[in-house]
Amino acid sequence: MLTDTNGVTLPAAELERTLLAFAGEVAAAPPADDGALLRFTALFGAAPIGIALADPSGVIVEANAALAKLLGAATERLLGRHLAELAATPQDAGRLRAGLERITDAGDERRTVRGVHLDHRVDGGLITNVTLASLPGDQPGTRFPVLMAADADDLHLLGERLLHQNLHDPLTGLPNGAAFTARLEAALAAADDGEIALVYLDVDGFRVVNDGLGTGVADQVLKKVAGKLNAVFGGPHEGYEGYVARLSGDGFAALLRGPQLTRPHAVALVDRALADLNEPDYLDGQGIGVSASAGIVVRPAAEGEHVELLRAAELALHRAKEAGKAQWMLFDPQQDAHDRSRYQLGAVIAGALENGEFSLIYQPTVKLAKPDEIAAVNAGLRWHHPEQGELDSAEFYPLAQTTGMTVPLGRWLLAESLAATARWRDRYGDAAPDVCIRLPKRLATDPDLVLLVKEQLDRHALPARALRLCTDRESMFDGKGEVLDSFTVLADLGAQLVLTISGSSDLELIPRFGLPVRHVILSGAVIDALAEDPAETDVRHLGQLVTRAKELNLRIGAEGVRSAGHAQRLRELGVLAARGAFVTDSATGDEVDEMIERHAR
Template sequence: MARQWAARLADTDGVSLPPEELERILFDLARDAVAEIEWLRDAAISRFATLYGTAPVGIAMADRDGTIVEVNKHLAQFLGQKPDRLAGRRLTELGFADRDRAKLAGGLEELAETDLEEFTDRVQLAHADDAGVWAEIVLTLMPGDRPGTRFPVLVAADANEVHTLQEALRHQSIHDSLTGLSNASRFHTLLENALSPFATGQVALVYLDLDGFKVINDGLGAGVGDQVLRGVARKLKESFTEHDALVARLSGDGFAVLLCGELTAAQVITLVERALEDLVEPIYIGEHGVGVSASAGIVVRDVGEGSVEDIQRAAEIALHRAKEAGKAQWMLFDPELDARDRARYRLGAEIAGALENGQFELIYQPTVKLAKPDEIAAVNAGLRWHHPRFGDLSADEFYPLADTTGMTIPLGKWLLTESLRATARWRDRYGDAAPDVCIRLPNRLAIEPDLVAMVKEELDRNELPAKALRVCTDSSSILDPRGEVLDSLTVLSDLGAKLVLTVQGSSDLELIPRHELSVQHVILSGPVVDALADDEPDVAARHLDHLVERARELKLRIGAEGVRNSGQADRLRRHGVIAARGAFVAETATGDEVDELIEQHTKET
């Protein structure tokens, strides 16, 4: 426009314009400029009105004080209101809760006091039905119609679906999908918070583990098992409602409870006992009324005592002891007992190195013929550990630890290998005077799939007949419901090894015909032998006679263990026991001492 009018003013053909003509030209210029400006303004207003009215987001315009002047139809629809009902309210009043109104007020304050161009956040806006709707909001200042004036504007976009999705993902990340309880990750985080340097009072950690849950899964199916877990979760939530209780599922059938505040061990124990009682009540799933029991480990301590790892370890140990105590039990962590257990577990961890470094030795319990007490019929082979710090340790002190650390099979293999090697040496040296060797196999070794091949290999290596080996077991192994020990013993018997059964009464003895066991020797043990230690009570004598008579009917050779003195040995012999071992001969003997006993017998004969 400026170029256009400049050209007209310059194009005078060398003629000076009179003032009236120049005035007319300038008026035309002003009129055209105003028309152009009005057209641009009207176009801008039209564009803004179109965008304002049709925008897929809500818009609220306010005066300088933050009072709403106008809202578009989308915001009115989003909030379930008529536009005129929103006009006149303050922008901050659009917030649903106090925290939302505070966010809006804070945003307006930042815009007014700083160079910030816009303020964004996610808030809940108030809907007409007294509910909150989530919105992504933008607050900004729009220039006014006079220089230097700016007015607040709120733009709101629907964020309900996004928020719902994010909340669902957040919930899934911190909750167990099956039970809805907190998961292990969230539980660990909250446990860390409970033990932070700023926390006060006491904290209690309870670990619970269902007893025999595998039976439910295997017997009724995983679907029923899942429903049982949901039922257990519900019961635990109902049982633990005090002391800011947090219940979580940590593993398949493992749960945990965190309690905080002013606590005593007695209070926590009461809650745990109530929960264990509630769990026993059947959970009905279709036609199945499923009852479960649980074991619980409990730790109660001041928040400043130990780390997260310490309290978790203590709860695990207490839970382990509860299961060892017979299941369906609770156990409170005992620091003194824990100190002793640490020493035991440290001992268990040393077994592998001790075996490699030659710290184990074969020891024997000689079994002698009672008619010829100087003649060894067999030797029971066992292990002794020469520990560099604790001295000589018996099998009872380290075999349970070997089970825990997985060293039972290596120890059992070493016992089998070395005892058969010693037996071969005695046979080469003493011929028929050499005793058989009797080995009590640990259950873990007895069910080893390679056991029979291992025994045959050692017998062949030492050129021994299978009958030189006696394998000893007891009623608990035979009654193992899986039957694996019994299967192994049967195969060893077929190989030619002699089976020996330790019995304490008639019921043990009757296992032989019931299971058609190829047992050749029985060893009387426990009260039936102890009763004849000092005298010969009538009841004990009749009981012993009954056992001996039944054993003879089954064509079994009868021995006894735990015989203390020669008088007891003589009484047993008169009632038909043909061999015995115990303190009246020797509690234990080394290989060299067994050599001396054999040599003594061969010289006398």
């Protein structure tokens, strides 16, 4: 049957040799991997991109359905055509032939030809990127060209979708921080003569909504917030154009620019936005309204870099938060200069502590019956700044709270104060004063506080009674009672607890809650009232406080005592010890040494 030439005039012997040679090639070929062949066939047929397989000369022998659909032609009409003939123009055909030469002659594994016009039987042509590659043939050294192409419109839509996702917040649909920064840079680059306003807004206490009502409701609230802000600021308006973005969880920003934009106009819009946010939205039957704080910067569009503008708006927002929230604040360059100086201090506290720039400063408390005898010293911190000189704690301590440095400072204060107390006791014996320190709240609630205090006392061989811990009503009754718990344990160890009070309500907390307080310090208006020519009612009020304190077996002291006469009046009313300007507002360690030595003599 194989030698039946069916009319071909080739001699039988020659035909036999040809067929035997072909049979030999088939017999010598390695066995086919049927699984791999099936997988390739399935992938070829189901691939979403168009694929054409060609013979070594570039003539198409197989084309999948995706390529036929892409070119608007039946698969059969593509077979037998050269790959370059799929191009719609001679120039693009030449580019395809050059690409095929690169993968066959130069040995490139893959070649991408961008922006190729392919022939479409219905639409006339389409533009797409074409990838040319080659597959190994069934004989050693043979390669078969492959062409792959995808619908550029689909790629464009996919790119647009990915770009939108990359530049927009998925929850609210607003532009995100990256998009907002790009828009701001473009607005500043335009450098027109109009004004530009940047508004930073932050929802106040959003955690209450999130934790109290759940993330589902919180997300709905954020969507409502976004909608209200976009309604006020977004889109083109008469005289200006607005752009709103979500920058963070509950942080938003609005960019306003236009020839008729003014500072009062921007402020009025912010007022309107804050008022709209206060209006409750009903979600799951609950009327939920929020407040927000805002920082506003308005300046000519031609001035400044985008980084400076963003920073200015953020600082204005921080000032609004510090001022009590639920309000806006305009950026103030003078305030900014002051804030920069403060923030620079806060940023270098850790290094200053490590470099030994801090020292102890004391307020001596003397016995009113014996003004030369120091009963205790209140220890505090002083910073010897290399550029700004000596700084009291009021100038840097709030910054330490912001940066989390109060705990290291408090540990250093405790260790150095007890070390100084130990030196005084070794040198002066019973004439040495106790030391009183006020621990920062974060250290006072530290679960390791008791261990820390005990270690320091043991290190310096000090009895616990040598340490007085000062606190006040607000600190003592923190939300979880952690300060009271820690101080109660320390009082059980022997440390003396000192409570600063300003009236009878503070004093009555001691018996009501069984506070382990040994000393009370009268402070504020009740002491100031007796500075000069006190009224009879003020004298009677303080006398009643002293009487009640004695009934509770408390030792009574006072702070803020201005003069010897002031101190004498307090002594006559039963106050035992006091500190203030009548002794000295502050003293160094050497000055305390001199005071103790005078008493010891």
